[in-house]
Amino acid sequence: MKRKILYIGNKLATKAATPTGIDTLGPNLVKEGYLVRYAGTKASKLFRFFEMLYAIVKNKSWVDYVLIDTYSTQNFWFAYYSGMLCSFLSIPYIPILHGGNLPGRLKSNPESCKRLLNKSFLNVSPSLYLKEVFEKEGYTVQHIPNAIAxxxxxxxxxxxxxxxxxxxxxxxxxxxxxxxxxxxxxxxxxxxxxxxxxxxxxxxxxxxxxxxxxxxxxxxxxxxxxxxxxxxxxxxxxxxxxxxxxxxxxxxxxxxxxxxxxxxxxxxxxxxxxxxxxxxxxxxxxxxxxxxxxxxxxxxxxxxxxxxxxxxxxxxxxxxxxxxxxxxxxxxxxxx
Known part of the structure; x- marks a missing residue:
């Protein structure tokens, strides 16, 4: 059976932005036979945020896992509220830790980080650095590096x-x-x-x-x-x-x-x-x-x-x- 993935992130490469994890990992998973849908294509941050939440609700009966690109900037809150909605709807979600200053987010918003990461199905980090930082704070993190062809x-x-x-x-x-x-x-x-x-x-x-x-x-x-x-x-x-x-x-x-x-x-x-x-x-x-x-x-x-x-x-x-x-x-x- 093909696994069904909803991938949430900043999918803005078509709008002159730099490609991010969602632009590379998503297509690679499709090539491996996964069924992947995306949310996060709106240029406006506000519209992008509501697009993410709506996609979770719309796909709740279809999806097996939700992948959530997680950054350290204001976009951290996109991941947080997406994760909380997944948790409320009993959908397994996987934060993928990308933000270079996520250690700072751990300090400034410890309770929000705890709720996001402790309720997840699994936490993934492309970086051994972030894996080490988060594990020192008691979180379980799986290291999967960014991939290139x-x-x-x-x-x-x-x-x-x-x-x-x-x-x-x-x-x-x-x-x-x-x-x-x-x-x-x-x-x-x-x-x-x-x-x-x-x-x-x-x-x-x-x-x-x-x-x-x-x-x-x-x-x-x-x-x-x-x-x-x-x-x-x-x-x-x-x-x-x-x-x-x-x-x-x-x-x-x-x-x-x-x-x-x-x-x-x-x-x-x-x-x-x-x-x-x-x-x-x-x-x-x-x-x-x-x-x-x-x-x-x-x-x-x-x-x-x-x-x-x-x-x-x-x-x-x-x-x-x-x-x-x-x-x-x-x-x-x-x-x-």
Missing amino acids: IERYTFKMREHIRPKLLWVRSFASIYNPLLAVKLVEELQAEFPNVELCMVGPEKDGSLRICKDYAEKNNLPVRFTGKLSKSSWIELSQGYDIFINTTHFDNFPVSILEAMALGLPVISTAVGGIPYLVTDHVTGLLVEENTVTKFSEQIKDLIFKDLLAQEITANARLMVENCDWKNVKNLWHKILF
């Missing part, structure tokens, strides 16, 4: 690293995109050929801030806006270093994708990143919001070809474990 990512070994930087994320203040632009300014004196390409949609005005700063200081920064997966993978072949500048993070798929493509990764060591990137083994880690230290790591990669080759080879081997062919078995054990 490894065959889509052609590995390129870069023999010589150039100061050509790639940044892929939504332009939101929590991801600190301005730091990437300031890195170009820092590196320009020593590397006149430095370039930065920033891929991603606007979210909270950060794109405008970055563009204004680049224009004011005449910096070689290219802004592409949101690109399709295939387009940014093709574009990545012309760049040599992937930078992740975030203030908060959990288990960003963009880092997995960069590793799969052979791009050496430099990231701030925040949230779940050190559980994903091992410093000087599968990437390089730096303190949050430190332009000088970040630029020093970039220089290390440029001047030490063997370091770049070693960490990219290690990273590719690591990320192959996140191939959907492996991850799907973890979902089968839960849903069947």
Whole structure:
């Protein structure tokens, strides 16, 4: 018998937003034979919230499990009230913990977290970091990593690293995109050929801030806006270093994708990143919001070809474990 899934999340990729868990896991489950319906497609937060609740009520006699993408921002309340409605209707629901600052939500709303997570059928985290944090608070959490289709990512070994930087994320203040632009300014004196390409949609005005700063200081920064997966993978072949500048993070798929493509990764060591990137083994880690230290790591990669080759080879081997062919078995054990 085919299992029937209602997947609740921010399914907004068709509205110029960055794809989220619902956009990747949902279609993968469909390929495995699950029947999947979605809720969370409305651009308006208010309308999206009511769409989620209505979908639960509408599908209560049809659904076997409700998957709920759970974030740390205001969208946490979407997950909370969806979970409470599922509980009231005796529908098994599974929160999937995505929010990089969910530990902060544990502190600010402990009772709400307790009700959401203790009433669930199971709690899932793509991040070992969040699994550890929540288990220290007494919750049971199953680790299932985010998955990628490894065959889509052609590995390129870069023999010589150039100061050509790639940044892929939504332009939101929590991801600190301005730091990437300031890195170009820092590196320009020593590397006149430095370039930065920033891929991603606007979210909270950060794109405008970055563009204004680049224009004011005449910096070689290219802004592409949101690109399709295939387009940014093709574009990545012309760049040599992937930078992740975030203030908060959990288990960003963009880092997995960069590793799969052979791009050496430099990231701030925040949230779940050190559980994903091992410093000087599968990437390089730096303190949050430190332009000088970040630029020093970039220089290390440029001047030490063997370091770049070693960490990219290690990273590719690591990320192959996140191939959907492996991850799907973890979902089968839960849903069947």
